[in-house]
Amino acid sequence: MLKQRRMIADQVAASLFEAEAAIDAALAKTAGLAGVMPSLRTDAGLSALVGQGAVERASEAIALLAQARRAICETHKELDAAKTQIGLGAVMYGGMEKPPQASLRHGLRVAPAA
16 A cells, blocks of 8 residues: 555656646746847837737736746645655655745745855
8 A cells, every 4th residue: 555655656746846847947938038028129129119018928927937836836835745644754755955944934035145
């Protein structure tokens, strides 16, 4: 039974990490798009009015992707709790260092001294 739960947890973890990576990639690509449009417009010598709607839509997409990222992070936390509930609390997944809980609660961290 424990072996079966571990196999299922492995599959869920792999899917979670893929979803997290996909959201991060979409966020990065969309931010890149939003960032390049104004500079290319300037390079082309076009009015600031040209493409304003596209910049606004891309900015909205970034905000929505940030919400999706928050939701997948919450999903990750919920699955971590479920892992303990099914007796796999000692099993580690991922390999990436997790930030301290205090920094997650406030959304801000102190930057290291230069």
